[in-house]
Amino acid sequence: MSALSRNSKRFVAATAVLGLLVVALYLAIPAAAKHYLNNYVLKDMGRYTGTVESVRVRLFKGAYQLNNLNIHLKEKSPQTPFYYSDSLDISVSWLALRHGELLVDAALNQPRLNLLDTRSNDNQQVGEGTNWLAVLEEILPTTLNQLDINNGTIHFANEETTPKVDIVLSDINATVSNLTNVKDQSGRRVANAELTAKLFSEVAIEAHAEFDPFQHDDFMFAAKTDPIALRQLNDFSQAYGNIDFKSGQIELYTEIEAEAGKMSGYIKPLMEDVNIASWQQDVISQGDNPFQLTWESLMGFLGLLFTNLETDKLATEIEIEGTLDDTRVSSWQAAWGIVKNAFVEAVESRFNEITPLTEDS
Template sequence: MSPSQKRHKWSKKRIALTIALVFATLLLIIRVSLPVAIEWGLNERILNNLGDYSGHVEDVDLALIRGAYVVESLTITKNGGEQYKPFLSVRQTTIGVDWRALTQGELFLEIIIREPKVNFEDAANAEDAQSGQGGNWQTLLDELTPVAINTLHIHNGELNFFNRDSDPKVHLSADKINLSVANLTNIKNASGERIASAALNARLFGSSPLSAEARFDPFDFNDFSVAVKTDNFQLKQINDFARAYGNLDFAQGHGNIYAELQASNAELNGYIKPFFEDVEILDWQQDVEQQNDGVLQFLWEGAVDIVESIFNNQKTNQLATQIDIEGTLDNNDVQTWGAVWGVVKNAFFAAFEEQFNRITPLTPIDEDANAERTGGES
């Protein structure tokens, strides 16, 4: 090889090396500057334009291999008034490519939200209350997710309701919330269906399990099915709320709550079925000796307890009813008198059946109850 050929070969290598170095430098600049730019855009342009609310993020990072960016420590608070807690705080949010959708030739997003906390507040002063109303949430969602969302996961969430101005102060909570929502963009699943699904598990008031399932058309909310169940719900867990808003409390009582809703072409039907045992509203030691309730308060709770005793099934010591819901999605009707009749019927005619009515395809089948109703026939 002649000297000129060697110089030419070296020149080509140097050009290739230079191009590689420039490309690597550009990637490094993008890797370093893009998270900073995203963080600045979120804090200065988006989170300060949420209507009655404003927010802040601590950090943004990139996960290039996963095709995602990660938002650390998002906090959103209400503007004005005095709130006990931020309206929303999220430890970490990952927004990235939904690889399952990508294998089907579709570019959609998957969002993973870790440890979100939502705090609702009621207050004597309307400015101190916070419900989320007045927030420009659609703008936030559009800016965070420029591509349509297909899958959503929430891990270890928490939902709180506070009232610091009531007597007594109220705090209701649901924690350990885990939610998975799939197929929001209506991609065909393995069975060829275009139906979105959601599954929720949580804990109410620190001890009562809550589970829910739903199936729906993400582009037409006139058709859906929802089934919800709570287990081992303790009435004493809501005593602060009952005293503050209903002027009574529970000495004891436990049970389950079932609910189902189904809509077809905007026609809604369903029910809420509370089933409680050993309900006791009045307790002398609790109400008089410990709480120092006045005579009027004691008489009020006594009257409520008398009504509860009349409508309680004396044989099974159960209190239950079914609140039917029907109508259209624009004008649904909760049949309160149907609930009253359900209590009367339970008290005087028949023991209440503790289970779902199975009006949706989500409801589990009780094989033992089904066999009993059919006389054991298979």
């Protein structure tokens, strides 16, 4: 046998062994990644613990996927998670790579966040007690460039009140982009966020934001809701404010701007056709006591008194000012806004356009 033939066979054998090693490594990576995440990242996160059911790796696409990510309080069952998502997709941002940067894009598919309010802080499920940023840094192999949220849900509940509170924000779709972009001509880094969602499966909510991802004290935010039927808020308003509604609707507008930690903005609630006290609803159906009925009747009378006769709206505009560490919202200013809307100048159902985000709204 010639030397050339022997060298050819050795080359084929070495190539075959190398190929087998690559295949073995490719098959081993998902199991190794799952073991690492479950035992070193998600197992002990302060008050929370979690698991991922499986990991799928696509080396040639520079992507991997965490399936059935479940995070819950250590004292609670995984069947009542704080957070759950069908999958978390993480992939190399090819657009950034073409510009010489190694960044990743992430997508949360059908994420569900369950917030639970209780009398005992030990049983509250609101995310406190864990450094979530540190957890995120362990899951992501490099810097995040863009985050997409697809068909998400936020569920807020309190099972200890009477009545029980159960509010769902669904159909959450959001994109947060340019998280690692370079500075613009003014020296600012500007990331963008767009969000749409539905409250009670039907009320549309929109939110927009621009912010510097490296400076948390520099941002602009604007949001609005379509009219919300007040009766849909009865469980919440009765549990936390001892008021329930027979009819009416409310819509909200807000804009907030912060620069170098100094914050300004407003929240504008507008209510229409508000009817609080109802004999049938409050006394016969719910069995309210006379003091409760008197309180609701007084609130209903004041609402009628301060409703603008031309717009038929009870409204105010609450200014927000101060710093991120010391934000001031004046209750007297809110009360004056109600009086002003009723007798001086009606509050309009639109943005005030104090930020560029709402100039075309």
